[in-house]
Amino acid sequence: MLLKGKAHRFGDDVNTDYIISGRHKFKTLDMDELACHVMEDLDPEFYGRCQEGDFIVAGKNFGCGSSREQAPLALKHAGVAGVLAGSFARIYFRNSINNGLPAIVCDTTEIEDGDELEIDLEAGMVRDVTKGIELASSPLPKVMLDILSEGGLVEYMSRHGSLKVS
Amino acid sequence: MGRTISEKILGSHSGTAARAGDIVVAELDFMMAQDGTAPLAIRSYEGMKGGAPAHPERVALCIDHNAPSPLRSVSELHALMRSFAGEHGLELNDVGEGVCHQVMLDKAHVVPGSLVIGADSHTCTYGAVNAFATGVGSTDMAAGMLSGALWFRVPETMKVTVSGKLPEGVSAKDIALMMVGDITADGATYMALEIGGDTITALDLDGRLTISNLAVEMGAKAGLMEADDKTLEFFEGRTTASFESVSPDADARYAREIAYDVSGLEPQIARPHQVDNVCAVGEVAGVPVAEGLIGTCTNGRIEDLRSAAAVLGGRKVAAGVRLIVAPASREVMLEALREGLIEIFTEAGAAVMCPGCASCVGTHQGVPGDGENVISTANRNFKGRMGNPEAFIYLASPTTVAASCIEGKITDPREYLP
Ligand code: SF4
Numbered sequence: 001m002l003l004k005g006k007a008h009r010f011g012d013d014v015n016t017d018y019i020i021s022g023r024h025k026f027k028t029l030d031m032d033e034l035a036c037h038v039m040e041d042l043d044p045e046f047y048g049r050c051q052e053g054d055f056i057v058a059g060k061n062f063g064c065g066s067s068r069e070q071a072p073l074a075l076k077h078a079g080v081a082g083v084l085a086g087s088f089a090r091i092y093f094r095n096s097i098n099n100g101l102p103a104i105v106c107d108t109t110e111i112e113d114g115d116e117l118e119i120d121l122e123a124g125m126v127r128d129v130t131k132g133i134e135l136a137s138s139p140l141p142k143v144m145l146d147i148l149s150e151g152g153l154v155e156y157m158s159r160h161g162s163l164k165v166s
Numbered sequence: 167m168g169r170t171i172s173e174k175i176l177g178s179h180s181g182t183a184a185r186a187g188d189i190v191v192a193e194l195d196f197m198m199a200q201d202g203t204a205p206l207a208i209r210s211y212e213g214m215k216g217g218a219p220a221h222p223e224r225v226a227l228c229i230d231h232n233a234p235s236p237l238r239s240v241s242e243l244h245a246l247m248r249s250f251a252g253e254h255g256l257e258l259n260d261v262g263e264g265v266c267h268q269v270m271l272d273k274a275h276v277v278p279g280s281l282v283i284g285a286d287s288h289t290c291t292y293g294a295v296n297a298f299a300t301g302v303g304s305t306d307m308a309a310g311m312l313s314g315a316l317w318f319r320v321p322e323t324m325k326v327t328v329s330g331k332l333p334e335g336v337s338a339k340d341i342a343l344m345m346v347g348d349i350t351a352d353g354a355t356y357m358a359l360e361i362g363g364d365t366i367t368a369l370d371l372d373g374r375l376t377i378s379n380l381a382v383e384m385g386a387k388a389g390l391m392e393a394d395d396k397t398l399e400f401f402e403g404r405t406t407a408s409f410e411s412v413s414p415d416a417d418a419r420y421a422r423e424i425a426y427d428v429s430g431l432e433p434q435i436a437r438p439h440q441v442d443n444v445c446a447v448g449e450v451a452g453v454p455v456a457e458g459l460i461g462t463c464t465n466g467r468i469e470d471l472r473s474a475a476a477v478l479g480g481r482k483v484a485a486g487v488r489l490i491v492a493p494a495s496r497e498v499m500l501e502a503l504r505e506g507l508i509e510i511f512t513e514a515g516a517a518v519m520c521p522g523c524a525s526c527v528g529t530h531q532g533v534p535g536d537g538e539n540v541i542s543t544a545n546r547n548f549k550g551r552m553g554n555p556e557a558f559i560y561l562a563s564p565t566t567v568a569a570s571c572i573e574g575k576i577t578d579p580r581e582y583l584p
Contacts (some may be wrong), residue, residue, distance in 0.1 A: 013351055013440065017548045018179050021555075022202070027239045029205055061352035061385065065548060066527075067287040069206050069303035090387055091287055091358050095303035110433045124495045141189050153305045154213035159218060162313040165189045 002120055003081050003102070005053040007128075009113035010042065014058050015065035016092060018042050025070040034070055035077035052079040055119070057087065057111045062103075063092020072096040072103075082119060083125060084108050084137075097144045098154035106137035121148070170323040171390045172358040175298040177320075177411055179281045186322045186419070195280035196224050197260045197310045197315055199309035200266045202231045202527070203285035203303070205243040208250045210308035219254055220314030226257040226275060228266035232523040235261075236530035243427025246373065264495025264521035267291045267463040271375070272344070272404035272497045280392040283310055287382045288463050293359070293389035294378035295397055296411045300387050305438045321358040321387045321423035323414075324349075330364040330429030335580035337473065338373030339465060339543065339563035341365070342380040343434035344426070347444025355385030357421060360414060362392060365428050371400050372469035379464045380545055383441040404521065435541075436561040439549040447566055447578045456538035458489040458571040459552075460564050465543035466494030468501050470564040475507040477582045479567035484574030489567075490532045491516045492524035516571075528553025539568045 024037045039046040056062075056075065062085035063071060072095050075083065082102035086109075096103040106120060111117070115130040122145075124134040139153050140148070143165050150156040156163075169177070170186070179185035179192035190511040199207045204227050219225060227247050235241040245510050251258035259269050267288055270276050278296035283289065285307040292299035302316070310316045328341060367373060374391055381389025393411035401409075460466070460474050469495060478505075483489045491511045493499040499521045502508050511518055519525075525532030526544045533553035540552060540559045547559035549560045562570070567578035572582070 015548050017546075017550055021550050022529055023553050025202065027237060029209060029243070041550045061355065063558070064351060064385065065287065065546065066287075067285055067301045067303050069203065069305060073206075085354060087352065089352070089385060091301050091303060094306060098303060098305040128369060141319065143189055153309055154210050157214040157216065157309050161189050163315065163317045164457060165191050165307065165317055 002118060003053070004118050005055050005081050006051065006118055007055050007057040007111050007113060007115045008046065009111065010056060010058040012059035013061045013064055016063055016068050016071040017065055019063065019071040020068065020074045025068055029085070031073050031077040034074040038074045040080045047078055050079050053081045054079060055117055056080055056083045057108050058083065059072050059108065060087045062088050063096070064089035067091045069095045069099065072099045072101045076101045083109070093100060097147055098153035101150060102148065106135045167419055168417035170358070170410050170414050170418045170420070171360055172298055172321050172323055172388060173277060174282055176318055176428045184320045186320050188320045189317060190320060191317050192311050192314050193315050194224065194283055196275045196282045197224050197284065197307060198228060198266055198270055198289070199304065199307045200231050201229045201244060201247060203307065204247050206304035207285055207307040208246060210305040211311055214308060214312050217257070219311045222255045224314070225311055226270065227251050228257060228259040228263065228269055229261050229525055230263070230265050232529050233261040233520065233522040236494065246302060250456050251353065262496060262520050264498065265463045265466060265523055268466065268494035271295065272495050274401055277401060277405060277407060277409040278397060279410045283307065283316060288358050288379055289377040290381040290386065290389045291375055292376040293381060295400065296391060296393040298388055298390065301382060321356055323358045323360050324354050325420040325423045326359055326361045327425040327430055328361065328365040330365055330427040332365060332428055333431060335565065335583050336431050336433055337563045337565065338369055338376040340431055340434040341428055342377045343436055343444050343561065344431060346380055346383050346436070346442050349384045349550070351383060351440060352385040353444040357386055358390055359386045360390050363442065364387070366391060370469055371396050372467040375467065376464055383545055394484040404438055413494070433563060433566050433580065434565065435576070436547055438547055438558040438560065440548060441561065447562065447576065450560070450576050451578055453539060453576045455487060455541045455570050455575060457532065457534050457540040458487065458567045459525050459532065459540065459542040459544060460489070460567050461492030461494060461524050462544040463494060464494060464545045465564050466498065469504050470499050471498070471507050474564040474568040475510045477565050478514040478516070478572065478581060478584060481514055481572050483571045487571050487574050489516040489571040490519055490525055492519040493521045495521050525552055541567050541576060542545035542568065543567050
């Protein structure tokens, strides 16, 4: 599966309070409503600029902080097709995969805001089309690829009823 | 080659010879979700279309983050939790029972050697009682409720040894902040911490829980400690369940080892807007504060309230400062009442809140104003954390918060030593 979209650049340590603030997330289960507030404490214009299929590109420790699953869900509902980061906080990483939102670990230092990206998940390859460079990404454990390929953990569990690692 | 606590607990719960880096599916002893994560877990659970939970007696839901509810929409989510718990025979800890993590401990749902998940990042707190406990999201919680098991990557372990006698006026929170400042916000990502040493042994259980609570602020998956007599004493009378505590082998393999000597440690503080932005309290002494918070799953236990009361007793909170005190659980609240601590706080001018998360996460009760500085005993000071991105949050020990609220500015608590 080849994903194509534009990069929206953020820095290190983007925590889940920045992705979706607690003052919004406790109020509702309506993810489209939450999506309007995604990243607003860092960049109030983000939701308006983000196009369906775009990527968030960040530095290290993306998604640190609370376990709120609304973080990857709100990103997904805002049209984000995946997040690329130098590293992810572990709960966010699980939540992202569990909700079918790819989380790609790679060296993001060269990617700039607005760059056109192409991502091949199975091959673990990230291409910055604007810069003409390729970046290798760390492969996901098989259990995570299985969950992603089913569309998320809800779909996986409804089909299989329990988890299998081999 | 010997094994770490994580390898042993994940191994025994998955029936494998688990080693760091392995992926295992492990049987869960207990699982918990709170009102910020349970509604979504319920929705995910229903999406999995699987019928009854595998072990309803191993599940608890807690209403603590927005308790009592500040909004009609939140009340509807609480109602959803109550009806789901009723339908499936799950324990529901309603408004006033306390912060989920303290309730899990008070009710001994977590015991040494157990494997526990919580849909809350500070689930790592129970590492202090020798449980492998880690935070997950709502959908993982749903999969855990449905099947009774979850997949884990067995983490590498960082061994942290803390030694030396803590100076007067310096507490477990200061050790925890010092560690976060040194290890940094992502220095232990994906790893488990094994925390020990003579300083840890000398701490009471409440202090140990404070340190494990901050493990996730270093990115860690768990903040494990060995069980000792103090641990066993805590569980005496709380549970009849049998359990076996787990120690690492002497030749266990560690990804990294760090040692700290805390005999010269000064009171520590985390400055806005990152938990690892730590310095000695003295460096920011004099910064004005508008609000103080004593409580949360980090520092809302009885020892914390006792130490704060020792500073506040016979004194008054400065004019223009509001001090909010929220005991971590009903049990803590009752003990504080019996000991007269609630009277001390109230006479000092503090506002005592319902046991629960109170102002910690900015959804109700105590949202700071624009440009205000807050000094809090919590574990996070991210921009907007307490509900206002224009406020500035400092994190410190209960005594530092108490002393600062008396002075109206950040104050080294050693000036108030009895
Ligand atoms: S007290 Fe604060 S950190 Fe602890 S569980 Fe509640 S909101 Fe989270």
